[in-house]
Amino acid sequence: xxxxxxxxxxxxxxxxxxxxxxxxxxxxxxxxxxxxxxxxxxxxxxxxxxxxxxxxxxxxxxxxxxxxxxxxxxxxxxxxxxxxxxxxxxxxxxxxxxxxxxxxxxxxxxxxxxxxxxxxxxxxxxxxxxxxxxxxxxxxxxxxxxxxxxxxxx
Amino acid sequence: xxxxxxxxxxxxxxxxxxxxxxxxxxxxxxxxxxxxxxxxxxxxxxxxxxxxxxxxxxxxxxxxxxxxxxxxxxxxxxxxxxxxxxxxxxxxxxxxxxxxxxxxxxxxxxxxxxxxxxxxxxxxxxxxxxxxxxxxxxxxxxxxxxxxxxxxxxxxxxxxxxxxxxxxxxxxxxxxxxxxxxxxxxxxxxxxxxxxxxxxxxxxxxxxxxxxxxxxxxxxxxxxxxxxxxxxxxxxxxxxxxxxxxxxxxxxxxxxxxxxxxxxxxxxxxxxxxxxxxxxxxxxxxxxxxxxxxxxxxxxxxxxxxxxxxxxxxxxxxxxxxxxxxxxxxxxxxxxxxxxxxxxxxxxxxxxxxxxxxxxxxxxxxxxxxxxxxxxxxxxxxxxxxxxxxxxxxxxxxxxxxxxxxxxxxxxxxxxxxxxxxxxxxxxxxxxxxxxxxxxxxxxxxxxxxxxxxxxxxxxxxxxxxxxxxxxxxxxxxxxxxxxxxxxxxxxxxxxxxxxxxxxxxxxxxxxxxxxxxxxxxxxxxxxxxxxxxxxxxxxxxxxxxxxxxxxxxxxxxxxxxxxxxxxxxxxxxxxxxxxxxxxxxxx
Numbered sequence: 001x002x003x004x005x006x007x008x009x010x011x012x013x014x015x016x017x018x019x020x021x022x023x024x025x026x027x028x029x030x031x032x033x034x035x036x037x038x039x040x041x042x043x044x045x046x047x048x049x050x051x052x053x054x055x056x057x058x059x060x061x062x063x064x065x066x067x068x069x070x071x072x073x074x075x076x077x078x079x080x081x082x083x084x085x086x087x088x089x090x091x092x093x094x095x096x097x098x099x100x101x102x103x104x105x106x107x108x109x110x111x112x113x114x115x116x117x118x119x120x121x122x123x124x125x126x127x128x129x130x131x132x133x134x135x136x137x138x139x140x141x142x143x144x145x146x147x148x149x150x151x152x153x154x
Numbered sequence: 155x156x157x158x159x160x161x162x163x164x165x166x167x168x169x170x171x172x173x174x175x176x177x178x179x180x181x182x183x184x185x186x187x188x189x190x191x192x193x194x195x196x197x198x199x200x201x202x203x204x205x206x207x208x209x210x211x212x213x214x215x216x217x218x219x220x221x222x223x224x225x226x227x228x229x230x231x232x233x234x235x236x237x238x239x240x241x242x243x244x245x246x247x248x249x250x251x252x253x254x255x256x257x258x259x260x261x262x263x264x265x266x267x268x269x270x271x272x273x274x275x276x277x278x279x280x281x282x283x284x285x286x287x288x289x290x291x292x293x294x295x296x297x298x299x300x301x302x303x304x305x306x307x308x309x310x311x312x313x314x315x316x317x318x319x320x321x322x323x324x325x326x327x328x329x330x331x332x333x334x335x336x337x338x339x340x341x342x343x344x345x346x347x348x349x350x351x352x353x354x355x356x357x358x359x360x361x362x363x364x365x366x367x368x369x370x371x372x373x374x375x376x377x378x379x380x381x382x383x384x385x386x387x388x389x390x391x392x393x394x395x396x397x398x399x400x401x402x403x404x405x406x407x408x409x410x411x412x413x414x415x416x417x418x419x420x421x422x423x424x425x426x427x428x429x430x431x432x433x434x435x436x437x438x439x440x441x442x443x444x445x446x447x448x449x450x451x452x453x454x455x456x457x458x459x460x461x462x463x464x465x466x467x468x469x470x471x472x473x474x475x476x477x478x479x480x481x482x483x484x485x486x487x488x489x490x491x492x493x494x495x496x497x498x499x500x501x502x503x504x505x506x507x508x509x510x511x512x513x514x515x516x517x518x519x520x521x522x523x524x525x526x527x528x529x530x531x532x533x534x535x536x537x538x539x540x541x542x543x544x545x546x547x548x549x550x551x552x553x554x555x556x557x558x559x560x561x562x563x564x565x566x567x568x569x570x571x572x573x574x575x576x577x578x579x580x581x582x583x584x585x586x587x588x589x590x591x592x593x594x595x596x597x598x599x600x601x602x603x604x605x606x607x608x609x610x611x612x613x614x615x616x617x618x619x620x621x622x623x624x625x626x627x628x629x630x631x632x633x634x635x636x637x638x639x640x641x642x643x644x645x646x647x648x649x650x651x652x653x654x655x656x657x658x659x660x661x662x663x664x665x666x667x668x669x670x671x672x673x674x675x676x677x678x679x680x681x682x683x684x685x686x687x688x689x690x691x692x693x694x695x696x697x698x699x700x701x702x703x704x705x706x707x708x709x710x711x712x713x714x715x716x717x718x719x720x721x722x723x724x725x726x727x728x729x730x731x732x733x734x735x736x737x738x739x740x741x742x
Contacts, residue, residue, distance in 0.1 A: 078155075085163075089167045089171075092171070093167070093170065093171045093174055096175050097174050097175055100175045100178045100179050100182075101182050101244075102244065102245075103179075104179060104182035104183040104184070104245075105182065105184075105233070105244075105245040105246070105247055105251070105318065105589070106247060106588065106589045106600065106601060107586075107589050108586075116599070133160060136155035136160060137155065137157060137160060139155065140155070140156070141155060141156045141159070142155075
């Protein structure tokens with residue numbers, strides 16, 4: 001496959017360093033989300049499946065565009081990161097609520113349940129919270145002239 | 155996104171999550187009732203015939219039916235319960251919570267006893283397909299409550315409410331705290347009599363029984379038949395109970411007639427249709443026959459025992475590896491990893507040597523145990539962090555240490571056993587670790603009702619380790635177990651003794667109380683009875699009773715000084731001496 005030379009416009013949109021690293025991380029996260037949601041979870045829940053599929057697909061496209069230095073790479077990476085962050089924070093809210101519910105019925109659960117909960121929380125936290133948050137920081141604020149270079153021109 | 159914007163996003167999320175958690179906590183935390191509610195139920199033949207409720211300590215609100223009893227349960231707290239299936243299934247704590255439904259001013263209630271009798275607890279409740287039995291059967295609960303209110307489940311869910319009703323623990327004949335020997339003896343006697351009675355006239359056991367319905371379920375395991383026969387022989391020797399002895403003899407006779415067959419030129423124990431035969435059944439049959447001889451119950455099993463011992467010895471390679479399976483069609487050994495078999499072979503051969511005095515069996519037992527210990531040690535990472543099931547290894551080490559206290563095989567087996575128990579004891583629960591009465595039980599999860607077999611097999615192993623330690627001569631180089639081991643064993647057998655289905659406590663739940671009373675269920679919330687549940691629990695409690703006079707007191711549970719010395723060799727007392735030292739009379 002012949003990769004077209006980077007366009008000057010794409011180069012200005014993306015930060016100068018870390019493009020390959022973030023691209024590879026998005027591809028890895030795409031595979032991980034798909035694996036966990038569609039292979040790891042024991043039950044099918046439509047909301048979880050849709051969120052997992054959307055996150056995985058966005059990460060896949062974002063990773064590919066970042067590696068290809070596509071002109072829209074930054075926009076797609078930003079969208080993928082926001083969707084993943086929403087899914088990750090939502091998952092952590094649900095997890096915290098579930099632990100609270102179980103604690104209401106089962107009591108303090110001593111120390112035995114805490115490592116279990118932390119392990120369960122740590123998995124999505126890494127690739128659905130830390131990675132998208134780091135990606136958003138890396139991409140930086142979305143400046144108006146980046147969104148539309150023509151807008152506001154004299 | 156700027157760092158500031160991201161920080162604002164996280165702050166908003168944190169605030170939202172804190173509100174969500176607070177809301178869930180307020181909605182689902184149970185609130186004590188102003189006055190406890192006593193729910194009186196009239197039961198006969200495992201069916202609830204009538205129900206009444208009262209708020210005071212007045213006499214029961216219903217009368218006992220003919221041939222039945224009135225049982226009172228006490229509700230102490232309630233909490234809102236959602237209809238959403240996964241939440242409903244997960245939030246009802248098995249054996250602790252009932253459920254009450256309210257619709258248009260009317261109320262229907264399922265108590266803990268109702269749910270136990272319905273087999274509604276410990277279903278695949280938390281997550282479909284997870285394979286973890288927990289929680290409650292949500293469809294059954296809503297369906298029954300709706301029927302009791304004269305409506306359907308959909309109407310109840312739309313217009314009614316549910317509440318989780320926490321009940322006071324059921325009083326048990328074995329009090330909380332350290333198990334007393336008298337309570338342990340009663341528990342063993344009940345278990346043994348139950349198991350003996352479950353062997354029919356031919357000697358075949360009722361293998362797996364749904365106790366509330368009195369219905370036998372399918373399946374049969376010759377290994378478990380042999381194990382149950384072994385425990386009956388042990389108990390008959392210790393109790394001097396003729397019913398138990400008769401049960402042991404019936405079961406052994408059936409095993410010899412129906413189980414022992416040809417495996418090539420040798421004899422093994424297998425179902426007629428089995429081709430790929432695991433040698434565990436053969437080992438446990440030998441163990442049972444040897445125990446009949448050791449308990450002076452029957453001396454006629456010598457020829458069968460020697461034939462089975464020959465088969466087991468022939469499965470040994472020169473390096474001590476036990477080839478665990480045998481293909482009848484080809485007459486060839488089949489060397490695939492098979493759980494338990496090497497430990498069972500070593501234990502059975504050592505015990506057979508004690509019964510029949512054949513040194514060749516003891517040599518083979520030592521060789522097998524040494525080989526097993528070497529194989530486990532040769533996988534350093536796996537053996538250090540991932541352990542299998544080694545209770546049979548512990549039993550073999552205990553028996554071999556009794557016969558050859560300082561032999562390399564005994565010491566190697568004991569070391570393997572010790573490491574395994576070190577890991578297992580991390581999983582022993584304390585009171586308060588879970589909402590279940592679980593002090594002394596073993597479980598991987600605080601959400602799942604502790605099962606009886608893990609506690610029983612680990613207690614058997616602890617007893618064997620302590621006995622082996624007592625048998626090893628002073629000055630022999632080996633690690634001594636922690637003094638907390640005796641307390642761990644005491645707690646485990648105490649928990650087991652409380653799980654026995656006592657007729658005066660649980661009898662009303664069963665269609666056939668005679669058949670279920672004295673049994674050991676799968677868990678306190680799942681009243682399935684399989685013969686090995688009673689076998690392992692009974693053997694474990696017998697092991698503790700044999701050791702108990704020589705063990706340090708429970709003050710050693712958390713102390714690490716001055717508690718390590720046990721008196722010598724309580725394990726090898728013959729049954730008659732055990733009986734007299736326990737101070738209970740036969741037929742008690």
